Amino acid sequence: MKKLSIVIFLITLISSNELFAQTNNESVDNKIEKIIKQLTLKEKLDMCHAQSKFSSKGVARLGIPELWMSDGPHGVRTEIDWDTWSHAGWTNDSCTAFPALTCLAASFNPDLSYKYGKALGEEARYRKKDIILGPGVNIYRTPLNGRNFEYMGEDPYLASKMVVPYIHGVQENGVAACVKHYVLNNQEHWRDHINVELSDRALYEIYLPAFKAAVQEGHVWSLMGAYNQVRGQYCCHNEFLVNKILKKDWEFDGVLVTDWGATHDTKQAALYGLDLEMGTGTDGLTSSLKNAYDNYFMANPLLKMVESGEINESVIDEKVERILRLMFRTNMNKTRPFGSMNSQQHFDVAREIAQEGIVLLKNKNKFFPIDPEKVQTIAVIGENATKMMSLGGGSSELKTIHEISPLEGIQKRFKNATILHAMGYASGPSVYGKVIDSKLNADSLKNEAIKIAAKADIVLFVGGLNKNHHQDCEGDDRKSFSLPFGQDDLLSEILKVNKNTAVVLVSGNAVKMPWVNQVKGIVQTWYLGSESGNALADVLSGDVNPSGKLPFSFPVKLEDNAAHSFGEISYPGDGTKQEYKEDILVGYRWFDTKKIKPLYAFGFGLSYSEFDMTKASVNKKEYKSGDVISVSCEMKNTGKVKGKEVIQVYVNDVKSSVLRPLKELKAFKKVSLNSGESKTVNIEIPVNKLAFYDDVKKDWKLEPGQFKLMLGTSSKNISKTIIIEVE
The missing domain is CATH 2.60.40.10 (Immunoglobulins)
Known part of the structure; x- marks a missing residue:
């Protein structure tokens, strides 16, 4: 029996080696065709669904590797357990945290987008990832969307021009970019089921162009479907969106991956274009048979449909063909580079993007730049001056090798100044999916901030949002357009004791600014990644002249925003469906056409020059x-x-x-x-x-x-x- 096993193993090994020897000089299409002929139906289906949280099976007997992916889009996510969402506890998975995509979009610089993608692709390759789950190009429709910071703004042309070089940069490393979330995932609230109704004009003119550019100009190798429904069908298996537009009209030859748990029906998944099903069971094999990987919609249930003749095996072959093509571009491409991790070059790229993405919104009496040689007292007030922003936000969380805080960057650059710091407010611990109040005394924090503001020459209030739940975070939307944690009230009190106050806003969204006319300056800084504080200090000191432009409009009040002008059915919907009643008039298109004055317009940004x-x-x-x-x-x-x-x-x-x-x-x-x-x-x-x-x-x-x-x-x-x- 033992000899027989050895013989079978040797035959399998020889056939595997012969397969790749024979196909070495053939076209990829011929190679794929030969491989598919050797696969069993079960092996084919195993390639079409997850085997762990972030991988899918290969075929060991033929030497076909597993596919490994990681969340992005701002860096390579920390390693996750095989079956749970817990961190795996590795000590070598710290990464470079790049600025959020809102910052990249604000640079209005496609050359920087290429540098971003190339550096990120190098890090993903070094970590042995085949797919990096990003970038995101969903259109900014409402400033309440918790995930806007991961996207590229309100304009389809800007998003289209910025996404293409990012894809090119990533894929040069033999790593597939995975553009997300296709399509109309424009809010987090009820994202898992809300049904979006809109005109064809709005779909084609506003929401599809960046995805089309990613496919036809970026030649992206994978796309991620969205959670929501469009016109009654879920996006990951939507006949109109996937079969007609994506695969027929645009001739997409890559792999459509689900968002995690976004598959809902076996037959629709098979027939309406889904290629790779991920995350259907959130507890993997660990607690219930129901969610075991073999019970995914595209696993045993689909196996039975094919065996019964209800679905033709050629449908599965087409999916496997796409997956194999992706593999020949990534983990079966023997010429792809090795990648690199946390190099000085990567930190330099992150800093450069941050520098060019920072937007100067107000600069009364040339408050900025602040002279770093001057001897003075600067009060830096706000929790965001020290809070690590790479940790939260949901799936875009990162474990970065370092994150220079705004306070640290200011202290380092303004060595001749006396730097005072007070939190002023506190948000509570960052817990995904929960809002936890801070145990710190709000009055004490406020009083200390006012005390140091009164004795400072200038005040830099570093506030805004953060990546906690109900802020800039996956899973739900913001609850209010105003700044959280009593910041507006705190700013009002600070201005009473020191008029020489400017605001440094850390956020991925527009916010209400009742204090806009009282402060001397406003700097919009986004989430800037590993080099946050250094890049901020570069701009505040004048070492770098700000050149960022807003990739979305800032309304005076929430009701001025188009999506919020038509009642609940437009946003957030009635719990079942929503209608995009503003149609094509999104962002500045709405403000300009309806003659509504924004607080700050799309494309706006000041400079230290004229x-x-x-x-x-x-x-x-x-x-x-x-x-x-x-x-x-x-x-x-x-x-x-x-x-x-x-x-x-x-x-x-x-x-x-x-x-x-x-x-x-x-x-x-x-x-x-x-x-x-x-x-x-x-x-x-x-x-x-x-x-x-x-x-x-x-x-x-x-x-x-x-x-x-x-x-x-x-x-x-x-x-x-x-x-x-x-x-």
Whole structure:
């Protein structure tokens, strides 16, 4: 019996080696075809669902490896247990924490997006991950969405341009990016079941473009489906979204992965495009048969359907073909690089992204930059000055090798100043899925903060949100548009004793600012990752001139936001469904078209320098479909320091047969200018990008007539307007 086992093992080993020897010089498609012929039905299905929290099975007898994935998108998540959500307790899984994607989007710099993806991909590769679960490109629809900090803002064009280089950077390392969450996962509240109803125009013009760019321009190797339903079907097995749009229209050749536990039906999963089912049972094999991996929807239940003839085995073959193609791009690609972890280069990339993403919102009487050589007393007040932000937020949590706090960065850069610190407020411990009040005495914290504010030359209030539950965190949305933990009241009291106060906002969302007219300055810093404090100090001191621009609008009050203007059915829904009643008028499209003044506009951001657009022109005045509009303008730095400015080109259809927004971003370019320097900036816009989606034709439509090209430095600050004619 023992000899027979050895013989069987040797035959299996030889057949496995022969398989890969024979196919070494063949095309990947031929290799995949040969492998599929050797797989049993059970082996095929095992490749289509999880075997642990973050892996799926390979086929050991053929030398096909397991697929290993990790959460992102801001770094490689700490290792998780095989069957539970507990940390595995490794000592070598600390990573570089990169800034949140809102910060990346605020940089308006696609070159930085590539650097981000490349560095993240290197870290994922070193950790032996085949798929990194990110980036996220769901559109910012409401400032209450707990997960907005993981996404790239409210504009589909900006998100499209920023996601593509990120994907390229990641995948150069032989690691698949997994763009998420496809699609319309625009809130966390009721995310696991809410049914979204919207027009085709809103779907195609606002919510799909970044995913389309990821597939057709980024050539992304995997996508993650969303939890919610769209038009009555769950996103991970939605016939219209997956079979028609993603796989047929866009010709996506990668793998559609579920979000964890987002599969609901075996037959729909099989027939409506799902390839890899993850996380259906949250307790794995540890406590109940019901959730064991063999009982996933795409495991034994699907096996029975195929064996009975209800579903053809060719359906399974198509899924396995996609998974094998992903493997040949990742863990069966023998030429992929080895990766690297926590290098100085990675920390430098994180710092650079943070520097360019920080947005200066207010700078009264040139409060900033603060002279680091001056001898003075600076009061740094706020829990966010010392709180580690990489730890929370849900699945995007990170165990970073270091995180420089804002206080630490300020202390290091402003060595000639006396730095005082008080918490001022406390949020309580960070516990995923729960809100726990702080045990610290709120009055004592407040009194201490007011005391040090009164004796300081300047006050930096470092507040905002954090990554606790009901803040910027996966699992649910914010409960209020206002700052939490009594910060507004605390700021009011600080301003009574020291008018020389500025606010450093740490958040991934817009917040209400009742104190906006009283403070001297406002800096929006996002979640900046490992180099947070260093990057913040770089900007506060003037070592770096801020150049970030808001990737979403800040409303004065919540009711000014489009999603909140139509009652409960629009947001958060009635518990069963919701209707996107604002249609295509999302973000600045709503504010501009409805003539509602935002607190801070999309694309807005100040500099320590000044810029002037002196000329603007186009290559010709009349265009037809298929042409490219070549726009040029001259930008001059009229200030005293080197800086960067973002030229933004918006388009308006002067006379349309349908409602169109007053402005739509169609191009942007970031330019660096020395003091006194001028540059001619050229930007191209394909004429076909001026089309709208026709709900009747079910296709894009370019109408003849006049279009305005509006050049400026924010959606509200337009310097030059050019009128063109489209045939």
